[in-house]
Amino acid sequence: METQTGHLKRIDELHASYxxxxxxxxxxFGEDGYRHDVCHRATPNSQKKKRNRLTVREWISFKLxxxxxxxxxxxxxxxxxxxxxxxxxTMVESERLSFxxxxxxxxxxxxxxxxxxxxxxxxxx
Numbered sequence: 001m002e003t004q005t006g007h008l009k010r011i012d013e014l015h016a017s018y019x020x021x022x023x024x025x026x027x028x029f030g031e032d033g034y035r036h037d038v039c040h041r042a043t044p045n046s047q048k049k050k051r052n053r054l055t056v057r058e059w060i061s062f063k064l065x066x067x068x069x070x071x072x073x074x075x076x077x078x079x080x081x082x083x084x085x086x087x088x089x090t091m092v093e094s095e096r097l098s099f100x101x102x103x104x105x106x107x108x109x110x111x112x113x114x115x116x117x118x119x120x121x122x123x124x125x
Contacts, residue, residue: 013091014056014098023084026074034059034091056095060088 001009001021011018019026019033027033038054066072074081100107 013087013094018091019084019087022087023080025080026077026084056088056091060092 001011003009014034014036016032016035020030034056036053039052063074066075074084
């Protein structure tokens with residue numbers, strides 16, 4: 001993306017405008033793509049869930065569904081659709097990696113390190 005000063009700026013694949021910039025033929029109106037602050041619709045069962053935010057995987061799944069009353073531009077774009085799927089996969093993996101990065105203390109990574117050390121000592125004996 002080019003800034004007002006003329007410099008180029010890289011946007012993250014989880015940025016709301018990433019897909020509109022990357023695929024202007026698929027998103028001609030520049031509509032936002034995935035946003036991390038979208039909540040699930042409130043239902044009686046929604047209070048039982050651990051998370052209440054929409055994930056990239058869920059958003060991509062929604063976009064890939066066939067609907068009778070909507071144009072299927074995305075699904076019929078052939079090679080561009082294949083490239084979209086590759087980018088969608090990188091978006092899902094990027095979200096997973098950022099989750100792991102943000103939740104290091106909850107995941108108890110230090111325990112895995114001790115496990116690796118114990119396996120190394122067992123092999124050396």
